[in-house]
Amino acid sequence: MTASYILEQIVNGIILGSMYALIAIGFSLIYGIVRLINFAHGDIVTIGSFAMLASAVALKIPFPLAILVVLVTGAATGMMIERIAFRPMRGAPQVTGFIASLAVAIVMENIGIMTLTAQPRSFIVPAYLSKFIAIGPLSVRAIDLAIVVLAVLLMAALALFVRFTRTGMAMRATAENYNVARLMGINIDRMILLAFAIGSALAAAAGLMWGSKYSQISPLMGLIPGLKAFVAAVIGGVGSISGAMLGGYVLGLAEVLLVGLLPPEYSGYRNVFVFAVLIIILLVMPNGLLGHSTEERA
Amino acid sequence: MLWLEDVHVRRGGTHALQGIDVEVRRGEIVALIGANGAGKTTTLSTISGLLRPQRGRIHFEIEGRRIDIGRIRAERIVAAGISHCPEGRQIFGNLSVQENLQIGAYLRHDREAVGNDLRSIHALFPILRERANLPGNRLSGGEQMMLAIGRALMSRPKLLLLDEPSLGLAPRLVEQIFDILQRIRGDGMTVLLVEQNAAMALDLADRAYVLETGAIKLSGTGKALAQNADVRRAYLGVA
Amino acid sequence: MARRPNLLAFLAAASLGAVLVFGATATLDDYVLSIIQFVGINVILAVSLNITNGFTGLFSLGHPAFMTIGGYVTAIMSLDPKRKPFLLPDLPEWLAASHLSFLPALVTGGMVATLVAVVVGFPVLRLRGHYLAVATLGLIFIVQGLAINLDGYTRGALGLNGLPELTSLWWVYGWMLLTLYVCWKLKHSSLGRTMLAIRENELAAACLGVRITRTRILSFALGAFFAGVAGGLWAHLVTLITPSSFSFLFAFQLVVMVVLGGTGSITGAALAGALLTIATEALHPVEEAMGLFGASQVLLAVAVLLVLVFRPKGLFGMAEPDLLAWVGKSPGREPTPAGSKRQREV
Numbered sequence: 001m002t003a004s005y006i007l008e009q010i011v012n013g014i015i016l017g018s019m020y021a022l023i024a025i026g027f028s029l030i031y032g033i034v035r036l037i038n039f040a041h042g043d044i045v046t047i048g049s050f051a052m053l054a055s056a057v058a059l060k061i062p063f064p065l066a067i068l069v070v071l072v073t074g075a076a077t078g079m080m081i082e083r084i085a086f087r088p089m090r091g092a093p094q095v096t097g098f099i100a101s102l103a104v105a106i107v108m109e110n111i112g113i114m115t116l117t118a119q120p121r122s123f124i125v126p127a128y129l130s131k132f133i134a135i136g137p138l139s140v141r142a143i144d145l146a147i148v149v150l151a152v153l154l155m156a157a158l159a160l161f162v163r164f165t166r167t168g169m170a171m172r173a174t175a176e177n178y179n180v181a182r183l184m185g186i187n188i189d190r191m192i193l194l195a196f197a198i199g200s201a202l203a204a205a206a207g208l209m210w211g212s213k214y215s216q217i218s219p220l221m222g223l224i225p226g227l228k229a230f231v232a233a234v235i236g237g238v239g240s241i242s243g244a245m246l247g248g249y250v251l252g253l254a255e256v257l258l259v260g261l262l263p264p265e266y267s268g269y270r271n272v273f274v275f276a277v278l279i280i281i282l283l284v285m286p287n288g289l290l291g292h293s294t295e296e297r298a
Numbered sequence: 299m300l301w302l303e304d305v306h307v308r309r310g311g312t313h314a315l316q317g318i319d320v321e322v323r324r325g326e327i328v329a330l331i332g333a334n335g336a337g338k339t340t341t342l343s344t345i346s347g348l349l350r351p352q353r354g355r356i357h358f359e360i361e362g363r364r365i366d367i368g369r370i371r372a373e374r375i376v377a378a379g380i381s382h383c384p385e386g387r388q389i390f391g392n393l394s395v396q397e398n399l400q401i402g403a404y405l406r407h408d409r410e411a412v413g414n415d416l417r418s419i420h421a422l423f424p425i426l427r428e429r430a431n432l433p434g435n436r437l438s439g440g441e442q443m444m445l446a447i448g449r450a451l452m453s454r455p456k457l458l459l460l461d462e463p464s465l466g467l468a469p470r471l472v473e474q475i476f477d478i479l480q481r482i483r484g485d486g487m488t489v490l491l492v493e494q495n496a497a498m499a500l501d502l503a504d505r506a507y508v509l510e511t512g513a514i515k516l517s518g519t520g521k522a523l524a525q526n527a528d529v530r531r532a533y534l535g536v537a
Numbered sequence: 538m539a540r541r542p543n544l545l546a547f548l549a550a551a552s553l554g555a556v557l558v559f560g561a562t563a564t565l566d567d568y569v570l571s572i573i574q575f576v577g578i579n580v581i582l583a584v585s586l587n588i589t590n591g592f593t594g595l596f597s598l599g600h601p602a603f604m605t606i607g608g609y610v611t612a613i614m615s616l617d618p619k620r621k622p623f624l625l626p627d628l629p630e631w632l633a634a635s636h637l638s639f640l641p642a643l644v645t646g647g648m649v650a651t652l653v654a655v656v657v658g659f660p661v662l663r664l665r666g667h668y669l670a671v672a673t674l675g676l677i678f679i680v681q682g683l684a685i686n687l688d689g690y691t692r693g694a695l696g697l698n699g700l701p702e703l704t705s706l707w708w709v710y711g712w713m714l715l716t717l718y719v720c721w722k723l724k725h726s727s728l729g730r731t732m733l734a735i736r737e738n739e740l741a742a743a744c745l746g747v748r749i750t751r752t753r754i755l756s757f758a759l760g761a762f763f764a765g766v767a768g769g770l771w772a773h774l775v776t777l778i779t780p781s782s783f784s785f786l787f788a789f790q791l792v793v794m795v796v797l798g799g800t801g802s803i804t805g806a807a808l809a810g811a812l813l814t815i816a817t818e819a820l821h822p823v824e825e826a827m828g829l830f831g832a833s834q835v836l837l838a839v840a841v842l843l844v845l846v847f848r849p850k851g852l853f854g855m856a857e858p859d860l861l862a863w864v865g866k867s868p869g870r871e872p873t874p875a876g877s878k879r880q881r882e883v
Contacts, residue, residue, distance in 0.1 A: 036667070037667050037671065084842075085842065088845075088846045089845065089846070092845070094666040094667050095596040095666060095667055095670065096845055097667075098596070098667040098670055099792060099796060099841065099845060100841075100842055100845055102789055102792070102838075103789075103838040103839070103841045103842045103845075104838070104842070106786070106789055106834055106835070106837070106838040107834075107835050107838045107839065109831075110831030110832070110834045110835045110838075111831075111835060113831045114831050114832065114835075166400075166404070169393065169397055169400065169401055170401065170404060172390070172392060172393060173390050173393060173401050176390050176391065176392050176393075177388060177390060179348055179384075180384055180388045180390070182347070182348065182371075182372040182373055182376075183346060183348070183372060183376060183381075183382045183384065184376065184401050184402060184404045184405075184449075184453075185373050185376035185377055185404050185405035185453065186373065186401075186404055187373050188373075227671075227674070227675075227678075230671065231675075266686075268682065268685060268686040269682060269686055271678050271679075271681075271682045272678070272679050272682035272683060272686070275675035275676075275678045275679050275682075276675075276679060278671070278672065278675045279660070279661060279672050279675055279676075282664055282668055282672055283660050283661070283663060283664070286668075
């Protein structure tokens with residue numbers, strides 16, 4: 001248990017946290033506007049990674065451009081899901097929307113299995129990103145660094161968009177009070193689509209990061225990260241974007257440190273731990289760290 | 299400028315509006331008074347497009363053209379020039395005071411004019427300039443009311459729908475608000491005002507309607523209704 | 538009394554069913570018999586989930602977790618004591634040495650599941666709506682994780698195989714009748730009405746003196762009991778139980794049964810359970826032939842979406858279709874209008 005080992009774990013936690021944060025932001029963005037949990041969000045992560053695989057490997061698009069393709073694919077998928085599963089359910093009871101998004105998730109996962117088989121595929125990272133870079137006492141893979149940098153850039157871009165643009169302000173208004181937002185002339189349908197588009201683009205980006213980090217992807221890979229990112233969103237306060245960012249890093253660090261610092265026989269408990277945290281937070285701190293209560297939850 | 303013709307609205311299983319006819323002429327202040335649950339807020343919400351009438355028409359005359367806004371979405375009704383300041387103020391608590399005003403002008407693209415209007419609102423309600431960067435939910439009730447009205451005015455509406463501006467406010471503030479309403483009427487604004495405080499509403503209004511369980515019971519000039527025995531008994535607290 | 542004819546009708550139908558079961562076990566081949574047993578177990582699950590989700594309105598995805606618990610407990614109780622110390626080294630002496638016959642083993646499985654439900658229910662059932670759904674989903678993963686990791690007690694990811702094949706159509710039929718009976722009695726009892734009241738308007742129910750927490754936990758626990766038993770039945774039908782036997786996918790399928798059948802309708806849930814199982818089984822050969830594994834899931838999910846859009850109360854809503862009328866000439870039961878909590882209101 002040396003200092004450099006702990007440092008290494010912290011770095012891993014930050015990398016995992018970056019990915020959770022991106023996915024969690026998507027959850028919170030969508031939840032903030034439509035007050036529904038998008039169960040299919042995790043599957044968009046999967047789509048992102050496959051889109052990356054397709055563009056980088058099959059279509060031989062250069063890496064940076066491929067990132068753009070991934071973002072666009074994610075956004076498009078998200079908007080499609082909104083149209084198919086969420087728009088028809090507007091005004092329906094909460095759980096109906098949940099079941100609907102569950103149904104969409106199942107459809108996506110099974111279509112994935114049908115067309116791509118459940119076999120994991122290997123995800124190849126371009127050579128120049130597989131090199132190791134020395135930072136202080138650690139050596140980090142270039143791709144890991146790229147993941148964190150990309151995540152931070154995306155989150156910063158989102159933060160700026162939400163705070164300083166007219167549309168960003170309109171989204172915040174819509175999330176707070178959707179009827180009065182209409183009275184301002186804001187087109188709610190467009191705001192909702194936008195939330196889905198942005199949230200899904202971020203999830204897709206996380207998918208590409210996940211594939212890069214773990215070198216293999218499969219049609220069901222996004223499910224568990226998606227659920228864990230939901231836990232992260234709850235930790236930070238569902239509906240709060242900054243909460244989602246915070247929650248993502250908190251969860252990422254907690255999960256990695258738990259596995260890294262406890263004796264190895266407990267490493268299998270990482271999922272148990274994460275979901276136990278979910279239940280505890282929902283009970284003890286239902287608004288999370290940064291959230292504000294907008295509805296009854298308990 | 300605005301005509302409601304035999305408007306019926308159902309909400310949540312009740313027949314909230316049972317065929318009402320209301321007229322608002324340009325430059326007037328028209329008051330809609332009545333008890334709780336009479337349908338006053340429903341009326342405003344139907345005009346602004348949050349609710350849909352099941353029967354009847356709502357005509358809005360703008361720049362010489364008459365459109366039926368009963369079937370148009372709320373977002374487009376705002377664009378047509380009707381601004382609804384809703385019941386309970388409902389300012390955006392998470393946005394700053396300045397942002398609340400800016401979002402009022404969401405549909406406008408004339409930057410400079412918007413800037414001028416912002417200054418006029420500040421002149422009308424100086425407290426809003428002082429508190430410009432505070433989040434909306436940190437304002438007091440009276441300040442929020444001013445913000446709500448200011449926000450509604452930022453879209454440069456032709457018709458302002460005001461829902462219960464006096465609700466929950468101290469009498470002094472209510473007086474202030476009503477003075478401001480006089481001022482904006484003087485500047486040419488048309489106002490449809492819903493109020494529980496019948497005395498002040500009738501005093502301010504040119505014409506008024508009395509709404510009772512979804513139907514118009516009485517109408518007339520503000521002064522006439524204020525003298526009406528039934529109105530005095532039911533709404534003005536006079537035996 | 539109006540009750541009598543209904544009870545008679547029930548008994549008559551049960552006897553008729555018994556005759557059918559007898560005929561089936563005598564004549565049908567093993568494969569078809571096992572399908573029928575799956576149908577029966579799914580009916581038990583759907584109907585018991587109806588108590589939790591349908592009557593009380595608790596959106597619980599936790600049934601698979603209770604099935605896992607019940608299944609493992611039943612298996613541990615029914616395994617040959619000579620094998621147990623070898624397979625499950627961490628089991629305490631008294632457990633390793635004990636052995637129960639099928640019925641006590643099933644009941645024990647159910648009771649342990651109930652116990653867990655009560656313990657977990659106290660905190661978790663304070664949640665509402667989709668938060669409850671996600672928390673119970675988390676429960677599935679927690680139970681799965683524990684089953685995998687506590688391998689001294691459960692044999693980890695390998696699971697327990699070679700379980701005695703104790704389940705037969707009679708067992709399934711018997712438990713199914715019991716579940717249906719309990720559910721039916723519940724629906725027409727004051728406890729059942731209490732549950733429905735909580736579902737419709739919790740605040741009003743509380744004002745009327747309904748003990749909300751107690752009733753919710755009771756309904757959760759009751760559903761868990763039957764889920765645990767169903768888990769035991771399943772395990773001893775396929776002679777295998779692993780941590781992933783009852784996954785979140787299964788949770789979805791169960792929810793589908795309740796949604797399609799109508800939240801609150803016993804017959805609806807039972808029918809939906811039966812039909813879905815048969816349909817899935819029927820589609821398997823098609824899937825294999827076309828190489829499209831998972832197509833049945835897709836169809837199921839699409840069906841759910843369509844039902845949610847066009848008939849959100851499910852195919853039967855709260856009503857019990859008039860199937861028993863011709864049996865006991867009992868009066869048809871009137872559908873009860875049921876409101877629902879809307880998400881947003883203008």
